[in-house]
Amino acid sequence: TQLLEQSPQFLSIQEGENLTVYCNSSSVFSSLQWYRQEPGEGPVLLVTVVTGGEVKKLKRLTFQFGDARKDSSLHITAAQPGDTGLYLCAGRSNDYKLSFGAGTTVTVRA
């Protein structure tokens, strides 16, 4: 059982469309991170959110941390083929563990 549940598991959209990936948990995290992983590579950190309700923007990517620090979302505006990859959320708890969700595979078609 995953501590962090990500949805949807797979997402395929056309270039230019918007998408949202969700990360939910019943646990409270001191911080939450989003990573993107490409085949054969290690996950690469996109953003860290720390404060409940925090919103961070990274170009066309918007990340939000829930008020209760149990959930987060990643929204991509006007997706491009270069956004294709596995998006992983990871929550850091006070016992030092960094736990990952199963990931959302995003495919952006040209």
Next chain:
Amino acid sequence: DSGVTQTPKHLITATGQRVTLRCSPRSGDLSVYWYQQSLDQGLQFLIQYYNGEERAKGNILERFSAQQFPDLHSELNLSSLELGDSALYFCASSWQPTSQGAEAFFGQGTRLTVV
């Protein structure tokens, strides 16, 4: 390049054998994490070390062990290997093990194939 180095990149071995995976963290990082990633299980946390000491343990099998050395590099030892141990093994490092904002940087992984 994340600055985390893992060797070897690929490893093929037979069932019942023992292998050692090595990880050199980013310069200055004291904390090392090991993860296993398989197609059906996603990225599973195995174990974490901070400055040579074990800090957190996840779903690590008894056949697996790890350690962090005084120079901060880490090794993951996998013994009595089974076909189901075939996976990508990732090492990540961060400068501290504590909560807020301690970002983890991943190596490129070791792909282990047990035949």
